[in-house]
Amino acid sequence: MKNFNYYIPTRIFFGPGSIKELSQTKLPGNKALIVISAGQSMKKFGYLQRVQDLLKTNNCESVVFDKILPNPVKSHVMEGADLARRENCDFIVGLGGGSSIDTAKSIALMVKNPGDYWDYIHGGSGQGKLYKEAVLPVVAITTTAGTGTEADPWTVITNEEKQEKIGFGGDDFFPVFSIVDPELMLSIPPELTAFQGFDAFFHAAEGYIAKIATPISDAYALQSMALIAEYLPKAIKNGKDLEARTQIALANTLSGMVESTSSCTSEHSMEHALSAYHPSLPHGAGLIMLSESYFRHFSSVCPERLIKMAKTMGKEGETADDFISALLKLQNDCGVAGLKMSDYGIQKSEIHKIAENAHHTMGGLYDMDRQTLSHQDTVDIITAAFK
Amino acid sequence: MKNFNYYIPTRIFFGPGSIKELSQTKLPGNKALIVISAGQSMKKFGYLQRVQDLLKTNNCESVVFDKILPNPVKSHVMEGADLARRENCDFIVGLGGGSSIDTAKSIALMVKNPGDYWDYIHGGSGQGKLYKEAVLPVVAITTTAGTGTEADPWTVITNEEKQEKIGFGGDDFFPVFSIVDPELMLSIPPELTAFQGFDAFFHAAEGYIAKIATPISDAYALQSMALIAEYLPKAIKNGKDLEARTQIALANTLSGMVESTSSCTSEHSMEHALSAYHPSLPHGAGLIMLSESYFRHFSSVCPERLIKMAKTMGKEGETADDFISALLKLQNDCGVAGLKMSDYGIQKSEIHKIAENAHHTMGGLYDMDRQTLSHQDTVDIITAAFK
Numbered sequence: 001m002k003n004f005n006y007y008i009p010t011r012i013f014f015g016p017g018s019i020k021e022l023s024q025t026k027l028p029g030n031k032a033l034i035v036i037s038a039g040q041s042m043k044k045f046g047y048l049q050r051v052q053d054l055l056k057t058n059n060c061e062s063v064v065f066d067k068i069l070p071n072p073v074k075s076h077v078m079e080g081a082d083l084a085r086r087e088n089c090d091f092i093v094g095l096g097g098g099s100s101i102d103t104a105k106s107i108a109l110m111v112k113n114p115g116d117y118w119d120y121i122h123g124g125s126g127q128g129k130l131y132k133e134a135v136l137p138v139v140a141i142t143t144t145a146g147t148g149t150e151a152d153p154w155t156v157i158t159n160e161e162k163q164e165k166i167g168f169g170g171d172d173f174f175p176v177f178s179i180v181d182p183e184l185m186l187s188i189p190p191e192l193t194a195f196q197g198f199d200a201f202f203h204a205a206e207g208y209i210a211k212i213a214t215p216i217s218d219a220y221a222l223q224s225m226a227l228i229a230e231y232l233p234k235a236i237k238n239g240k241d242l243e244a245r246t247q248i249a250l251a252n253t254l255s256g257m258v259e260s261t262s263s264c265t266s267e268h269s270m271e272h273a274l275s276a277y278h279p280s281l282p283h284g285a286g287l288i289m290l291s292e293s294y295f296r297h298f299s300s301v302c303p304e305r306l307i308k309m310a311k312t313m314g315k316e317g318e319t320a321d322d323f324i325s326a327l328l329k330l331q332n333d334c335g336v337a338g339l340k341m342s343d344y345g346i347q348k349s350e351i352h353k354i355a356e357n358a359h360h361t362m363g364g365l366y367d368m369d370r371q372t373l374s375h376q377d378t379v380d381i382i383t384a385a386f387k
Numbered sequence: 388m389k390n391f392n393y394y395i396p397t398r399i400f401f402g403p404g405s406i407k408e409l410s411q412t413k414l415p416g417n418k419a420l421i422v423i424s425a426g427q428s429m430k431k432f433g434y435l436q437r438v439q440d441l442l443k444t445n446n447c448e449s450v451v452f453d454k455i456l457p458n459p460v461k462s463h464v465m466e467g468a469d470l471a472r473r474e475n476c477d478f479i480v481g482l483g484g485g486s487s488i489d490t491a492k493s494i495a496l497m498v499k500n501p502g503d504y505w506d507y508i509h510g511g512s513g514q515g516k517l518y519k520e521a522v523l524p525v526v527a528i529t530t531t532a533g534t535g536t537e538a539d540p541w542t543v544i545t546n547e548e549k550q551e552k553i554g555f556g557g558d559d560f561f562p563v564f565s566i567v568d569p570e571l572m573l574s575i576p577p578e579l580t581a582f583q584g585f586d587a588f589f590h591a592a593e594g595y596i597a598k599i600a601t602p603i604s605d606a607y608a609l610q611s612m613a614l615i616a617e618y619l620p621k622a623i624k625n626g627k628d629l630e631a632r633t634q635i636a637l638a639n640t641l642s643g644m645v646e647s648t649s650s651c652t653s654e655h656s657m658e659h660a661l662s663a664y665h666p667s668l669p670h671g672a673g674l675i676m677l678s679e680s681y682f683r684h685f686s687s688v689c690p691e692r693l694i695k696m697a698k699t700m701g702k703e704g705e706t707a708d709d710f711i712s713a714l715l716k717l718q719n720d721c722g723v724a725g726l727k728m729s730d731y732g733i734q735k736s737e738i739h740k741i742a743e744n745a746h747h748t749m750g751g752l753y754d755m756d757r758q759t760l761s762h763q764d765t766v767d768i769i770t771a772a773f774k
Contacts (some may be wrong), residue, residue, distance in 0.1 A: 014391050
């Protein structure tokens with residue numbers, strides 16, 4: 001066994017109705033910038049109003065920043081930080097999916113630190129500077145079950161000018177506390193439920209085959225995949241099934257804990273490159289498209305790991321192929337087996353460029369693979385995945 | 388699934404050689420009170436000197452308090468707090484087994500809070516007062532694999548005048564960081580290795596059948612029991628087997644995380660009562676003696692949980708009895724199948740008194756059982772365990 005450090009200081013309030021903790025728990029400040037998406041759901045379903053009311057009950061003022069896109073962009077990080085500064089906000093609330101919570105984390109960095117967000121980014125055209133001023137405290141309230149960002153110290157932002165989608169983070173970026181209330185997830189449409197659920201699944205699966213996996217991250221990952229295999233089809237079939245939503249919410253939080261204790265691998269680099277060029281491609285959909293050929297590549301590298309993943313998904317699990325079958329069956333049961341890159345405007349002629357972008361912008365995740373992939377390996381995986 | 392809160396803010400440095408983190412990591416103060424046992428091992432094996440040297444390298448002074456008994460007592464909490472106050476120590480290092488680390492936590496409470504330690508204790512003759520002053524930061528360096536206290540916010544101290552052995556703790560008692568270095572565990576004699584390993588095992592097993600268990604605590608518990616079933620006999624057979632020691636150290640840390648996310652059950656109340664009257668009885672030995680009749684009692688209450696425990700221990704796991712067989716086999720493989728209460732001076736005539744003490748001093752853990760035990764149930768379990 002390898003040495004490891006374990007650190008997940010975030011307090012997680014989990015379960016139906018746990019949103020009410022917002023009115024009872026000690027808050028990390030007196031005025032919150034609430035970061036939400038540009039879509040209507042946070043307002044339409046009353047979640048924003050509820051959060052504002054609960055904060056008010058807890059003697060906390062708030063300001064809303066409501067511009068976040070599904071693939072969140074750097075310009076909104078800068079704009080949100082400006083607003084927080086002008087309004088004297090002393091902590092940031094990310095309310096919504098991974099895009100809002102990740103943007104909240106990135107805004108938290110930029111409120112007190114000078115310059116441009118990309119000054120601090122490692123990879124791509126990022127300057128890799130060290131930040132010197134404090135990162136504001138972040139509270140995460142997740143209304144989707146996909147990124148696990150409520151339980152990890154990472155944020156992924158796209159530099160829209162450079163077409164670079166890059167992760168960033170560290171100890172200072174763990175939310176002070178997170179609220180995972182499945183009642184806020186009952187309104188997610190089936191297709192998004194599937195994409196987000198698979199994102200969580202691949203955080204767990206990649207974290208399980210990553211070379212820095214530990215027995216603790218393994219425990220989270222196997223539990224997460226078991227729950228997704230059992231409950232994701234149910235949550236897609238009936239979005240009001242609170243038990244299924246709750247189990248998937250838990251699987252997602254567990255997959256965030258995998259992110260905190262292990263790592264994603266190069267599958268994520270490839271997907272980030274795909275959606276950096278094609279922002280309309282949902283992250284989870286990109287991962288689903290890549291997954292069969294990606295995990296097939298690793299089936300000879302760490303077959304024993306794929307067998308264990310097959311078992312946790314309820315398969316017999318005698319060969320690595322059993323995992324591929326379980327994965328394809330789950331995609332089928334979730335109605336996402338027929339996704340095609342070409343439907344999102346991706347062209348076969350782009351594959352070399354996409355593979356280069358994956359290495360260039362998120363090469364770090366390639367170091368997490370148990371066997372290092374070459375540029376040609378990446379091209380081959382994406383080519384095999386292309387439909 | 389029930390709602391739950393998850394919070395384990397302790398940073399854990401895990402693995403052979405991780406003790407060196409003490410010279411590199413940011414410390415929570417400038418002068419440490421190092422709490423160690425009254426035995427010779429911390430000095431004889433050079434661990435104390437190493438810790439002092441590493442702290443010094445990290446510009447930190449230290450003072451040693453070396454009186455802790457295997458069942459740590461209240462008078463040493465008070466004496467250690469006095470010493471820390473006189474010496475202006477601003478954090479406490481617990482170096483050793485659970486007794487030293489637990490005492491470190493309790494001392495951390497009493498350095499700035501007035502009165503007697505038992506003023507703050509709930510249960511028994513404790514006054515249940517709220518403390519108002521800060522608890523000093525604690526660093527845990529574990530040299531045994533038994534209590535998991537390095538990853539939980541709990542401490543167990545005996546009031547030697549009242550013959551009450553009671554747990555206490557909460558969020559303020561999580562170590563700031565813990566070092567789990569299996570190289571410091573190579574010198575533990577076989578019998579202690581067994582007793583401590585079983586203590587860890589029962590933290591996991593009780594936490595798994597506790598009614599507040601969550602899927603996260605389940606993941607820790609099953610992983611912990613799997614590791615103990617596989618590696619404890621090896622660590623006992625060859626104490627220098629670093630891989631076995633490492634796996635058992637991890638199992639122990641995982642069982643501490645079970646303590647932080649679920650709870651012990653009344654088996655622990657019963658054992659605390661046994662060793663409150665018979666301080667020479669090692670805690671792990673007491674648990675081993677109680678375990679067969681205790682888990683037999685619960686085999687009809689939550690058979691599906693016992694079956695899963697049997698499976699994680701490598702058994703087929705078709706009935707709850709398979710867990711009892713796996714438990715007895717593990718005791719046999721570890722050379723502790725023949726332990727007798729009578730060998731430690733416990734008499735059958737004491738059982739009523741012991742059962743009363745268990746309810747009186749640690750009744751709270753009875754609330755964690757899936758089926759509430761009566762006084763007579765407790766008497767029956769201890770009677771069935773008596774040899």
